[in-house]
Amino acid sequence: MMQIEELKVRIKSEPSTFISYLEKLIKTNKFDDGEVLEIAILMIKYGSDKLSDEQWAIFLVNGILCDKYIDQCDSCSEQMPWSNMYSAIFINQDYLCANCRYMENKIKV
Ligand SMILES: [Zn+2]
Incomplete structure (x- = not known):
């Protein structure tokens, strides 16, 4: 594999x-x-x-x-950094890197 x-x-x-x-x-x-x-x-x-x-x-x-x-961020398709992995899978469960989550939250507000 x-x-x-x-x-x-x-x-x-x-x-x-x-x-x-x-x-x-x-x-x-x-x-x-x-x-x-x-x-x-x-x-x-x-x-x-x-x-x-x-x-x-x-x-x-x-x-x-x-x-x-997760291989890639769902939004920007960049490789998911290990430092963002836990939060993307287990906390926010959004499969987003920290940058994209920040931008999304900014747009929502
Ligand atoms: Zn991203």
């Missing part, structure tokens, strides 16, 4: 913002799969380089890609 490899590359190139997102997901109990949670904790502790291909696949398919990842 192509998306797994792409996502893996993205996570490895943006480790600190991804880890912040991951910590938020763990703190708010968004992982109901115990195996995925275990891998998430391993990644925070030892870094993503320590994961096997199998762990990566489980983590991405059963965890992140399940319902915790």
